Amino acid sequence: MERIAVLAHGQFPDRAKTAVGLLRYGDREVVAVLDRDRAGERVAEAVPDVQDAPVYRDCEALVDDRGPDVADTLVIGVAPIGGGFESSWRPDVRTALGAGWSVEAGLHYRLGDDDEFATLAAEHGCELRDVREPPVDLTVAEGVADEVGPRVVLTVGTDCSVGKMTTAMELVDAARERGVDARAVPTGQTGIMVEGWGIAVDRAVSDFANGAVERLVRAGAGERPRDRPGGEPLPALDEPDLLVVEGQGSIVHPAYSAVTSGLLHGAMPDALVLCHAAGREAVHGYEDTPLPAPGEYVDLYESLAAPVGSTAVVAGSLNTAGLEPGAARTAVEEFAAAIDAPATDPIRHGAGDLVEAVL
Amino acid sequence: MERIAVLAHGQFPDRAKTAVGLLRYGDREVVAVLDRDRAGERVAEAVPDVQDAPVYRDCEALVDDRGPDVADTLVIGVAPIGGGFESSWRPDVRTALGAGWSVEAGLHYRLGDDDEFATLAAEHGCELRDVREPPVDLTVAEGVADEVGPRVVLTVGTDCSVGKMTTAMELVDAARERGVDARAVPTGQTGIMVEGWGIAVDRAVSDFANGAVERLVRAGAGERPRDRPGGEPLPALDEPDLLVVEGQGSIVHPAYSAVTSGLLHGAMPDALVLCHAAGREAVHGYEDTPLPAPGEYVDLYESLAAPVGSTAVVAGSLNTAGLEPGAARTAVEEFAAAIDAPATDPIRHGAGDLVEAVL
Numbered sequence: 001m002e003r004i005a006v007l008a009h010g011q012f013p014d015r016a017k018t019a020v021g022l023l024r025y026g027d028r029e030v031v032a033v034l035d036r037d038r039a040g041e042r043v044a045e046a047v048p049d050v051q052d053a054p055v056y057r058d059c060e061a062l063v064d065d066r067g068p069d070v071a072d073t074l075v076i077g078v079a080p081i082g083g084g085f086e087s088s089w090r091p092d093v094r095t096a097l098g099a100g101w102s103v104e105a106g107l108h109y110r111l112g113d114d115d116e117f118a119t120l121a122a123e124h125g126c127e128l129r130d131v132r133e134p135p136v137d138l139t140v141a142e143g144v145a146d147e148v149g150p151r152v153v154l155t156v157g158t159d160c161s162v163g164k165m166t167t168a169m170e171l172v173d174a175a176r177e178r179g180v181d182a183r184a185v186p187t188g189q190t191g192i193m194v195e196g197w198g199i200a201v202d203r204a205v206s207d208f209a210n211g212a213v214e215r216l217v218r219a220g221a222g223e224r225p226r227d228r229p230g231g232e233p234l235p236a237l238d239e240p241d242l243l244v245v246e247g248q249g250s251i252v253h254p255a256y257s258a259v260t261s262g263l264l265h266g267a268m269p270d271a272l273v274l275c276h277a278a279g280r281e282a283v284h285g286y287e288d289t290p291l292p293a294p295g296e297y298v299d300l301y302e303s304l305a306a307p308v309g310s311t312a313v314v315a316g317s318l319n320t321a322g323l324e325p326g327a328a329r330t331a332v333e334e335f336a337a338a339i340d341a342p343a344t345d346p347i348r349h350g351a352g353d354l355v356e357a358v359l
Numbered sequence: 360m361e362r363i364a365v366l367a368h369g370q371f372p373d374r375a376k377t378a379v380g381l382l383r384y385g386d387r388e389v390v391a392v393l394d395r396d397r398a399g400e401r402v403a404e405a406v407p408d409v410q411d412a413p414v415y416r417d418c419e420a421l422v423d424d425r426g427p428d429v430a431d432t433l434v435i436g437v438a439p440i441g442g443g444f445e446s447s448w449r450p451d452v453r454t455a456l457g458a459g460w461s462v463e464a465g466l467h468y469r470l471g472d473d474d475e476f477a478t479l480a481a482e483h484g485c486e487l488r489d490v491r492e493p494p495v496d497l498t499v500a501e502g503v504a505d506e507v508g509p510r511v512v513l514t515v516g517t518d519c520s521v522g523k524m525t526t527a528m529e530l531v532d533a534a535r536e537r538g539v540d541a542r543a544v545p546t547g548q549t550g551i552m553v554e555g556w557g558i559a560v561d562r563a564v565s566d567f568a569n570g571a572v573e574r575l576v577r578a579g580a581g582e583r584p585r586d587r588p589g590g591e592p593l594p595a596l597d598e599p600d601l602l603v604v605e606g607q608g609s610i611v612h613p614a615y616s617a618v619t620s621g622l623l624h625g626a627m628p629d630a631l632v633l634c635h636a637a638g639r640e641a642v643h644g645y646e647d648t649p650l651p652a653p654g655e656y657v658d659l660y661e662s663l664a665a666p667v668g669s670t671a672v673v674a675g676s677l678n679t680a681g682l683e684p685g686a687a688r689t690a691v692e693e694f695a696a697a698i699d700a701p702a703t704d705p706i707r708h709g710a711g712d713l714v715e716a717v718l
Contacts, residue, residue: 108564140440141614202565204564205561205564206561206618207561207562207618255499255501256499256569257667258569261610261619265614265616283502286502292665296666307650
């Protein structure tokens with residue numbers, strides 16, 4: 001099993017979606033989280049329901065303490081807006097490459113284009129994995145994703161960072177527990193790092209965004225060899241009964257709506273699960289832009305999808321982290337009423353109700 | 360004045376939007392169109408109301424007939440779906456570079472990445488201009504395009520190839536004739552080739568599509584030095600009274616909706632002009648996907664825009680090419696009634712009514 005150290009400086013856990021996703025859903029062993037603000041703590045103190053690991057100040061401290069063989073790979077576990085590489089992470093990457101580890105990132109900034117990293121990687125025989133880099137042969141959508149065999153569900157959101165990936169992963173796990181052959185379709189860096197395949201749709205050129213999603217749906221349905229960024233196609237998958245496509249952004253996000261449209265029309269889903277964070281009132285990072293009411297999102301997603309492929313919001317997923325249990329129950333009930341569909345918090349209350357709703 | 364030969368093999372005029380755009384709106388002299396299916400004809404026989412030029416079989420025939428100094432630049436004047444370079448154009452590019460001309464294209468395929476072309480261009484001291492290549496420093500939108508001084512109008516469409524660029528150009532010309540300081544904001548290859556600046560939004564990575572549009576609007580408004588693909592920023596423009604942003608695709612296009620969303624939310628326009636082609640009933644190239652009624656597009660564009668920046672469809676532009684004059688008048692009236700706004704065919708009836716409607 002591959003052992004990874006996950007960099008999350010200053011962001012763990014609340015602003016380190018990728019790190020938490022790897023701890024919660026990944027099948028690789030996380031030997032340490034690197035966060036200079038939490039050195040000496042443990043993951044379990046901040047996030048109780050995921051695999052535990054110690055938190056180190058930086059890569060150097062980890063290697064000093066446990067030796068260069070402690071891990072195989074350093075993973076950049078944060079995703080700043082704009083996808084840049086922070087210069088303060090440079091010593092960590094240097095140390096990792098010096099110890100012979102691979103480095104994996106999902107930034108817009110490509111590790112492979114960095115002269116220093118490329119040189120170090122070559123010297124030490126390490127791999128630089130830019131999982132956000134899309135396949136070079138993307139093209140426009142043919143409008144045929146609705147022809148695949150499995151039922152296709154897309155998680156959509158009222159905003160960024162409301163739980164679209166989490167909902168997709170929890171829905172797949174819950175479906176499998178019920179004997180449904182389900183598969184997640186990763187469309188972003190964390191999902192790709194967890195599942196080991198996928199395309200970062202936000203990195204596809206916008207002319208090919210819908211096409212990238214269509215290719216993913218067909219690959220997930222077993223129609224074609226799936227693509228692995230930067231690598232050769234993998235053998236074709238078998239055909240599952242249920243595909244859950246990880247959503248991105250929001251259809252009315254000032255910056256990311258292009259990505260979301262590509263997902264909605266590229267995936268041609270049979271059903272949508274609307275994800276929201278309790279108490280979120282404005283677009284994250286765009287505080288002058290209030291969020292529409294949840295019911296308006298239902299109308300927007302359904303009416304926008306209809307001309308390409310009719311679909312419906314069949315369930316809601318509410319992130320109630322931080323609320324007391326009673327308040328969380330109330331918030332979920334209110335959300336269900338607002339969208340006129342069953343709802344749950346899949347982390348707090350399980351995703352069983354979602355499975356019933358989407359099948 | 361730069362003299363150009365425009366390649367449009369097998370596509371002129373109806374499927375050669377770029378060639379016709381350069382003939383109609385460009386300020387460069389078109390010395391010839393290259394179309395092996397129409398060799399010996401003249402542009403005026405096919406398109407009467409643009410600059411005239413002879414049609415040659417290929418670049419070699421043009422150079423044989425009129426010498427290597429006949430032109431400065433070969434422009435690829437067609438844009439196949441997917442943006443590939445057709446191997447049958449290769450001899451034309453070779454001949455042009457051999458004659459010392461630059462070659463300009465707006466394909467997804469980059470001339471500069473082609474080893475043979477790069478070598479020939481270096482040998483002969485010629486430029487390879489890939490106008491579709493976006494600036495390298497694009498980033499996410501800040502959601503601030505609505506803060507610019509000028510009134511911002513976006514042409515939106517019911518489909519591809521319905522007249523969004525033509526409408527933008529005609530609207531700018533008609534506004535200027537009425538003394539309004541108007542400027543077109545080019546967002547696609549033809550507009551960039553005509554205006555000499557702009558960003559091909561469909562080539563921006565989808566995470567930055569909205570941001571590319573926002574940058575264009577700010578540049579067009581005189582806020583920042585504008586960007587020229589592949590070149591250094593030009594001096595800042597002055598601030599006009601009216602900006603007309605060239606639209607792309609359609610918000611419910613199976614393949615291109617990501618681009619369209621980026622335009623709608625990135626530009627945050629004050630007003631929309633809805634463009635349609637009379638008689639178009641299905642998505643061009645996706646004949647199983649019927650177009651919604653024009654009035655539905657009004658609702659879709661307005662409701663999708665509203666949460667980011669409220670706007671309204673204030674006018675319609677109908678392409679009635681091919682209809683008899685009486686039928687064209689009727690079609691325009693019916694379109695106006697369907698969208699509950701004034702409408703015109705700007706090529707057939709002029710864009711004066713559009714100027715009144717958008718100001």
